[in-house]
Amino acid sequence: MNSISLDLLVFMKSKDFQNLVLSKYQSGDGLTKLFRDFNGLIGLRTIERWCKNIRDTGSINLSSPPGCHRIIRTKGVIQKVKNRLEHRKPVSSRKAARELGISRTSARRILKNDLGLRAYKIQREPLLTNEHKEKRMRFANWIRTNFRKENTMKILFSDEMFDIDGIYNSQNDRIWAVNRLAADTNGGIRQKRKFPQKVMVWLAVCSKGVSPLVIFKDGTVDHDRYIKEVLPVALKFGHDAFGADWAFQQDGAKSHIHAKLQEWCEKHFPCFIDKDHWPPSSPDLNPLDYCIWDELAHQVNWDAVTSKTTLINEVKRAVRKVSLDVVFESCSSWTTRLYRLPEVKGNYLR
Known part of the structure; x- marks a missing residue:
């Protein structure tokens, strides 16, 4: 043949x-x-x-398949995956597969079908003490007592963005759990005490829109620099948006609580939420932190960011693309978030 x-x-x-x-x-x-x-x-x-x-x-004997022994979703393998999650909770399906010597498809089927779990991103939030929680609830009560809903829509919220030169990539940082509550209980929240970087940009938002962006290209920002470069921008934007009837908000950063800066704010702003009222460690009460910074970051073309200069240009472009509807909604929902604080006993709002 x-x-x-x-x-x-x-x-x-x-x-x-x-x-x-x-x-x-x-x-x-x-x-x-x-x-x-x-x-x-x-x-x-x-x-x-x-x-x-x-x-x-003397023959072609193929009684067993070639290559490595094929591992299927046996009870033993499923138990190994379960034990892995109990000992070290944060893991991606890819990493679990690699550690256990199985395919990623098998790992995902075990996690989803056999264990009934779903992947949740790890969330990060400030560490709140009991004293912080008490101050947060007192602040909510103070706002309820002294501000009508229409008054809260005339608050100019401000914030500085830290570590703008990149976004934390948590795509592969997952907690496998049956629901979000279980994910949080099993390590789905990572607390942080403060931002790790210097101030780079400042922005303010209100129900009428977004303020001009202030960029700090170099150096530190103390109270003198803040008064000189930031507060006049906030003052002009607030007056242009609301006339003489509005309030200015800032958090409790070290440069903000300086006596000279507090005095400047009391003298020039029609109304000012001072350091004795705004609660510490509360980015969840600022629309910039719980909404606008994320909206701005999604407008940045990160592939175009190759240097500090291109980053600054991209941020300037992105801030002009932030949706005014999103800004209005985030400011409008502020009191709703605030009034939830007594329900959660002052804990962080998610």
């Missing part, structure tokens, strides 16, 4: 191929000729393996 018809080959079964290879090899055909005769329907490595079996055993 010197050649094989292609029409015949396509109707042959695997066992037929093996018998034919056995016959031709025992008749003296070499590996290359066998490969050519089968017109590529059998790979050269497969032919080599079959011929080795013939030399070793």
